[in-house]
Amino acid sequence: MAEHILEMKGISKDFPGVRALNGVTFQVVRGHCHGLVGENGAGKSTLMKILSGFYPHGTYEGDILVEGSVRHFRGIRDSEHAGIAIIFQELALAPNLSIAENIFLGNELAQNGVIDAAATHQKTQQILKEVGLDLDPETLVGGLGIGVRQLIEIAKALSKNADLLILDEPTAALTETETETLLTILNRLRNKGVTCIYISHKLNEIFRITDTVTILRDGQTIRTLPTKALDEAKVISFMVGREMNEMYPYRSRVPGKPMLEVKQWSVADPEIPGRLRLNRVDFTLHSNEILGISGLMGVGRTELAKSLIGAYGKVVSGELYLDGSLQRFETPRQAILAGLNYLPEDRKGSGLNLMMDIKENMTLASLDRVSSRGVLKKNLEIVESERYVQKLAIKTPSIEQKTGNLSGGNQQKVALAKWMLCSPRVLILDEPTRGIDVGAKFEIYNLMNDLVEAGLSVIMISSELPELLGVCNRILVMYEGRISAEFSHDEANQEKIMAAACLNPTEQQ
Amino acid sequence: MNESIQRNIRQYTMIAALLAIWLIFTVLTGGIFISPRNLSNLFLQSATIAILSIGLVLVVVSGNLDLSLGSVAGFVGAIVAVLQVNFQMDTVSSIAIALMVGALIGLWHGYWIAYRRVSALIVTLGSFMIFRGGVIGVTGGATIGPMEDSFKFLGQGFLPELLGPESEFKVTGMVLALTIVAVLVAFEVVNRSNRRAHGLKVSSVGALLGKLAALSLAAAVVFLPLGAYQGVPMAIVLVLALAAIFHFIAQDTTFGRRIFAIGGNKEAAALSGIDIKKHILVLYVMMGIMTAVAGIIFTARLNAATATAGNLFELDAIAAVVIGGSSLAGGVGTIAGALVGALVMSSLDNGMSLLDMDVTWQYVLKGLILLAAVWVDTATQKKTRF
Numbered sequence A: 001m002a003e004h005i006l007e008m009k010g011i012s013k014d015f016p017g018v019r020a021l022n023g024v025t026f027q028v029v030r031g032h033c034h035g036l037v038g039e040n041g042a043g044k045s046t047l048m049k050i051l052s053g054f055y056p057h058g059t060y061e062g063d064i065l066v067e068g069s070v071r072h073f074r075g076i077r078d079s080e081h082a083g084i085a086i087i088f089q090e091l092a093l094a095p096n097l098s099i100a101e102n103i104f105l106g107n108e109l110a111q112n113g114v115i116d117a118a119a120t121h122q123k124t125q126q127i128l129k130e131v132g133l134d135l136d137p138e139t140l141v142g143g144l145g146i147g148v149r150q151l152i153e154i155a156k157a158l159s160k161n162a163d164l165l166i167l168d169e170p171t172a173a174l175t176e177t178e179t180e181t182l183l184t185i186l187n188r189l190r191n192k193g194v195t196c197i198y199i200s201h202k203l204n205e206i207f208r209i210t211d212t213v214t215i216l217r218d219g220q221t222i223r224t225l226p227t228k229a230l231d232e233a234k235v236i237s238f239m240v241g242r243e244m245n246e247m248y249p250y251r252s253r254v255p256g257k258p259m260l261e262v263k264q265w266s267v268a269d270p271e272i273p274g275r276l277r278l279n280r281v282d283f284t285l286h287s288n289e290i291l292g293i294s295g296l297m298g299v300g301r302t303e304l305a306k307s308l309i310g311a312y313g314k315v316v317s318g319e320l321y322l323d324g325s326l327q328r329f330e331t332p333r334q335a336i337l338a339g340l341n342y343l344p345e346d347r348k349g350s351g352l353n354l355m356m357d358i359k360e361n362m363t364l365a366s367l368d369r370v371s372s373r374g375v376l377k378k379n380l381e382i383v384e385s386e387r388y389v390q391k392l393a394i395k396t397p398s399i400e401q402k403t404g405n406l407s408g409g410n411q412q413k414v415a416l417a418k419w420m421l422c423s424p425r426v427l428i429l430d431e432p433t434r435g436i437d438v439g440a441k442f443e444i445y446n447l448m449n450d451l452v453e454a455g456l457s458v459i460m461i462s463s464e465l466p467e468l469l470g471v472c473n474r475i476l477v478m479y480e481g482r483i484s485a486e487f488s489h490d491e492a493n494q495e496k497i498m499a500a501a502c503l504n505p506t507e508q509q
Numbered sequence B: 001m002n003e004s005i006q007r008n009i010r011q012y013t014m015i016a017a018l019l020a021i022w023l024i025f026t027v028l029t030g031g032i033f034i035s036p037r038n039l040s041n042l043f044l045q046s047a048t049i050a051i052l053s054i055g056l057v058l059v060v061v062s063g064n065l066d067l068s069l070g071s072v073a074g075f076v077g078a079i080v081a082v083l084q085v086n087f088q089m090d091t092v093s094s095i096a097i098a099l100m101v102g103a104l105i106g107l108w109h110g111y112w113i114a115y116r117r118v119s120a121l122i123v124t125l126g127s128f129m130i131f132r133g134g135v136i137g138v139t140g141g142a143t144i145g146p147m148e149d150s151f152k153f154l155g156q157g158f159l160p161e162l163l164g165p166e167s168e169f170k171v172t173g174m175v176l177a178l179t180i181v182a183v184l185v186a187f188e189v190v191n192r193s194n195r196r197a198h199g200l201k202v203s204s205v206g207a208l209l210g211k212l213a214a215l216s217l218a219a220a221v222v223f224l225p226l227g228a229y230q231g232v233p234m235a236i237v238l239v240l241a242l243a244a245i246f247h248f249i250a251q252d253t254t255f256g257r258r259i260f261a262i263g264g265n266k267e268a269a270a271l272s273g274i275d276i277k278k279h280i281l282v283l284y285v286m287m288g289i290m291t292a293v294a295g296i297i298f299t300a301r302l303n304a305a306t307a308t309a310g311n312l313f314e315l316d317a318i319a320a321v322v323i324g325g326s327s328l329a330g331g332v333g334t335i336a337g338a339l340v341g342a343l344v345m346s347s348l349d350n351g352m353s354l355l356d357m358d359v360t361w362q363y364v365l366k367g368l369i370l371l372a373a374v375w376v377d378t379a380t381q382k383k384t385r386f
């Protein structure tokens, strides 16, 4: 048996106007958990898509050797037969099918074409248990949160009994607990002899679970080293090509007048009558302030943001004061015009239009500014989007690139630019750095600081405690539709926030 | 590969397909197909479907559909005929009423689809039946005609000839064609210098000349036979004008941009502050008006309204739009493509009836060609994407 379960040699891949990979060499030792890191757009996902046959043989240069022999995958089925299972960065579950149907999609447990429902049900239950999910296999995937879906993706890959498991940013949307579960599962799999390739921008995970790390930059292999021989600073400097001393550019500020006041804000649950998704939430955001909102996934942080901008219509009660005046937004349009903007958490689902190009996405929420009497001023549109491409250092051959072709991090920057173009007064950012590399994160924090300096107030919803602690002037913690605690930057620490996020506020007292 | 070529590849394939269809029919009919007289007729016949397709593109781009086009066009035509024949109404008033009826029907569709959230398929399938009933009711199952002369002119008339009515070869069309080409070239040149000023990629000079050549060829193919026969029909002028307007709406207005956004990702569009309901409502009103225009032109050409007028037009229009590269999933589509698609569909009709082909086979062939067109599309798309 070859020592390397996988070797990729001299892999190059071109897209129109972009050389995504340039002679990449990548070797994975059997039984290892192999980390793959690099900046947004470095080519990690592309490399894995080539390995999995998503980009079939003939669309790239170079060789893939599995167990020492050259393979030509024509599609994902081929790579699955060779024992490779991939979980794409973009979630790929069918929302209108149940968990069980999704897990066995394409590999149905069937006899003569008739699906064995009982066996499917039982097998699904068993696999779900392995990934720590306690759900009915018949639940429709569409109604589930993004974190749970990610675990189902993993369950699906497990069901294929793969020798080589590829995970492309599996924890980007997971809570700490879900991440723990995932890492435990991966450890267990490694003990069973499964090799895995793990892509993540969260370096602490890389250090916790990988044996070897490969660093890509601009489509080239920079280094492959044993994890033990590395530390975070070294990995970062290999990734970005220079030293990075500071991770969180905190600026302390004196908060000004109230910019956004929310009083007794409640939102009814549309599915369960009588139940409240948000229960009399009160908070104030001041000018000259970055306010963080922490909490576990599903406690109502996104609902809070969406209900504030009027995305839920009229099921809301309570009062909202924007810069001192009482407002009642029934549509996002009203909120946008009044200067309250929201960057959604799921950039592919609700942030961007992946069929449209960069400039069209950037100007979509502020079309009135780049048009007169309904006619677009295309020159102005180009100038404005050029400006933001440069300002946010978006890596793209042109502003006419489809956003669907951008790497995840660059997509996020386009989504951010869209809202900056509206020149809001209050900007709510829902998981703004999800899936973004360390360098770009730093840029985004700086950008948030600049925005606040320019007179904006910012709310940052995030599941990553270090970044909340690192950039916010004040942090709110939510628990089950309520605000359970509030900390100033100086009081806050990881333990206090976790405690407030997991406990009922009444029990706490 | 050159990016702009790649982007336009499917439009080139469709034009190639159109030319292939023409070549085949020319050979099979011993040249009759390509005669000025026949081509002239073909363009005229294609006008109705072309108008419907032009309107339908944006509806399809928004992720919706309209199955009632034929019934509504027939209904509007019947109303015009009754107004003129039974109530002696003049051309202008009857057209005004017809357009209003179209707009109201569009409003009705838009209301149910946007504000009552009934699927467009069902709402317009309902109208498909309702207004087919309407046509029969209004016409009483009989043929109603003839129409006013000034009305007939819209469907049968020609642009006045610059050289006088006796001239053998009509030059008006050529003048018009040259103007159109000149304007388009001017646009292209301005556009290029603009793009260059902003550091955007511009196509090579070779590609530009190629485009110019293709454009001139297209103009020649359309306008030479028209000139050699009876001149440029009013209906064709109307089609070109409507196409220009809708192209402008699609490419250069906030409304068009928002329709593309809605079709591409509804959720993202809503969160970007786009009033989806209002836009869909307006869109269907526009579609209703376009349907009325198509009904008027059709009635004017036949010089009468019948109970079967417009039968199955919606299917031809949908086929034309899809052949022209619009995606039924929404978010993608062009007006120019739909025009090519409309020509493909009418050429099939025209060529097959010239050949006196059995109706059975006419339907079968049209169906197969639609299938092939969409298959070619998916196949080429795959290649360009990866």
Ligand SMILES: Nc1ncnc2c1ncn2[C@@H]1O[C@H](COP(=O)(O)OP(=O)(O)OP(=O)(O)O)[C@@H](O)[C@H]1O
Pocket (backbone or CB within 6 Å): A015, A016, A018, A019, A020, A038, A039, A040, A041, A042, A043, A044, A045, A046, A047, A089, A395, A396, A404, A405, A406, A407, A408, A409, A410, A435, A437, B385
């Ligand atoms: N389908 C495509 N068409 C055109 N360009 C593409 C396409 N897919 C990827 N690219 C480009 O290839 C480069 C590598 O992208 P890739 O998605 O592999 O990056 P990544 O390392 O996974 O980044 P991230 O961490 O943001 O996910 C980027 O510059 C991206 O814009």
Ligand SMILES: [Mg+2]
Pocket (backbone or CB within 6 Å): A044, A045, A046, A089, A168, A407, A408
């Ligand atoms: Mg990626």
